[in-house]
Amino acid sequence: MISTMRARFMTCLASAALLLAACCGVAPQASAAEAPNPVADAKAFRDYFTKKFPKVKLEDFVNGPYSMNEDMHRQWEEKEQFPPYEFALEAGKEMFAKPFKNGKTYADCFANGGIGVRQNYPIFDEKEGKVITLELALNRCRQANGEAPYSYVKDEMASLTAYMAFTSRGKPMDIKIPNDGRALEAFEEGKRYFYTRRGQLNFSCATCHVQSPGERIRAEVLAPALGIMNAMPIYRSEWSGMGTTSRRFTSCNSQIRGVPLEPQSDEYRNLEYYLSYVSNGLPISGPGARP
Amino acid sequence: MASTIRVRATSNGDITEVQALIQHPMDTGFVKDAKGEIIPPHFIQRLTFEHDGKPVFIADWGTAVSKDPYVKFSFKGGKKGDELKIGWLDNKGATDATSAKIQ
Numbered sequence: 001m002i003s004t005m006r007a008r009f010m011t012c013l014a015s016a017a018l019l020l021a022a023c024c025g026v027a028p029q030a031s032a033a034e035a036p037n038p039v040a041d042a043k044a045f046r047d048y049f050t051k052k053f054p055k056v057k058l059e060d061f062v063n064g065p066y067s068m069n070e071d072m073h074r075q076w077e078e079k080e081q082f083p084p085y086e087f088a089l090e091a092g093k094e095m096f097a098k099p100f101k102n103g104k105t106y107a108d109c110f111a112n113g114g115i116g117v118r119q120n121y122p123i124f125d126e127k128e129g130k131v132i133t134l135e136l137a138l139n140r141c142r143q144a145n146g147e148a149p150y151s152y153v154k155d156e157m158a159s160l161t162a163y164m165a166f167t168s169r170g171k172p173m174d175i176k177i178p179n180d181g182r183a184l185e186a187f188e189e190g191k192r193y194f195y196t197r198r199g200q201l202n203f204s205c206a207t208c209h210v211q212s213p214g215e216r217i218r219a220e221v222l223a224p225a226l227g228i229m230n231a232m233p234i235y236r237s238e239w240s241g242m243g244t245t246s247r248r249f250t251s252c253n254s255q256i257r258g259v260p261l262e263p264q265s266d267e268y269r270n271l272e273y274y275l276s277y278v279s280n281g282l283p284i285s286g287p288g289a290r291p
Numbered sequence: 292m293a294s295t296i297r298v299r300a301t302s303n304g305d306i307t308e309v310q311a312l313i314q315h316p317m318d319t320g321f322v323k324d325a326k327g328e329i330i331p332p333h334f335i336q337r338l339t340f341e342h343d344g345k346p347v348f349i350a351d352w353g354t355a356v357s358k359d360p361y362v363k364f365s366f367k368g369g370k371k372g373d374e375l376k377i378g379w380l381d382n383k384g385a386t387d388a389t390s391a392k393i394q
Contacts, residue, residue: 084359086297087314240358 092163165286190274199258
């Protein structure tokens with residue numbers, strides 16, 4: 001009896017000591033955390049999701065809500081046999097190959113002719129000092145060749161990015177942060193945007209996609225933020241059509257009763273940069289289909 | 292332009308399972324466009340699947356069916372290699388048809 005009590009007392013003491021150590025340890029850690037560290041951020045981000053959903057395979061997170069429960073996963077498998085983005089994909093392939101009026105094509109604007117490069121976007125352009133998303137690069141390509149830019153949210157832009165994503169399917173997301181203070185700043189800005197609450201509902205991106213993935217918001221199951229960019233663009237049954245990353249960002253902002261920014265504004269570009277970087281290593285699965 | 296119909300028909304002995312995806316706006320006539328003008332109704336009225344000259348599936352559709360509709364059904368009597376004809380007619384008189392081999 002007495003020996004067990006003593007043992008218990010000792011463990012109490014030991015845990016108290018541990019607690020103390022942990023408290024004292026906080027101060028130096030906090031100052032270290034203030035320096036931007038994308039590698040540590042990405043690891044912590046990924047670990048959070050793998051810990052929260054131990055049954056979900058890492059490469060499955062890219063399937064959004066369909067990775068969250070078995071029933072939805074079966075629905076998704078059935079849907080993938082006859083995917084609703086098929087028409088957009090076909091249109092995108094035709095558009096991609098069709099030359100501009102000056103005879104050049106989209107292939108001339110991209111490395112490797114634009115085939116299998118989706119996983120590298122967004123890239124950080126060191127000359128311009130800003131993040132260049134795939135959608136932005138496509139419209140710049142059009143303008144450089146004397147064509148009018150497309151709307152960023154749907155239709156042609158969605159078809160083009162759908163085709164480009166399709167040629168990168170299975171390739172791991174590979175976003176690089178060059179050794180440039182501005183790139184690090186863009187990453188940090190994106191992260192800040194992601195975790196900042198806004199709108200009448202006072203939600204941040206993370207409220208839904210970090211805190212509550214797998215939970216229902218009305219009839220929909222929320223997607224995890226890990227790998228959420230890998231599936232873009234998506235066919236959403238709710239939209240009964242295709243939508244780009246820009247469409248997803250702006251509609252998310254309206255849904256929380258905030259005022260959406262202009263598609264491809266600096267904030268959204270940085271956000272896409274941050275979100276893509278923390279999903280590095282997960283396969284591209286776009287174009288995706290979502291409820 | 293490419294066909295508006297995608298079909299996949301697979302036979303597992305007795306039963307042939309057919310899936311089809313059709314590209315069509317399926318406008319109800321109740322929706323307004325960005326300028327506030329009504330988008331006139333435009334929807335598929337009749338969808339037909341024929342096997343061996345006989346219809347195996349006929350759908351009389353209205354405006355309640357979604358955009359880019361998807362159909363799945365199965366029937367008996369089809370064999371691998373048989374041809375399946377698919378066609379639709381919409382309220383503006385437009386049609387499209389295609390055929391597919393049962394796999």
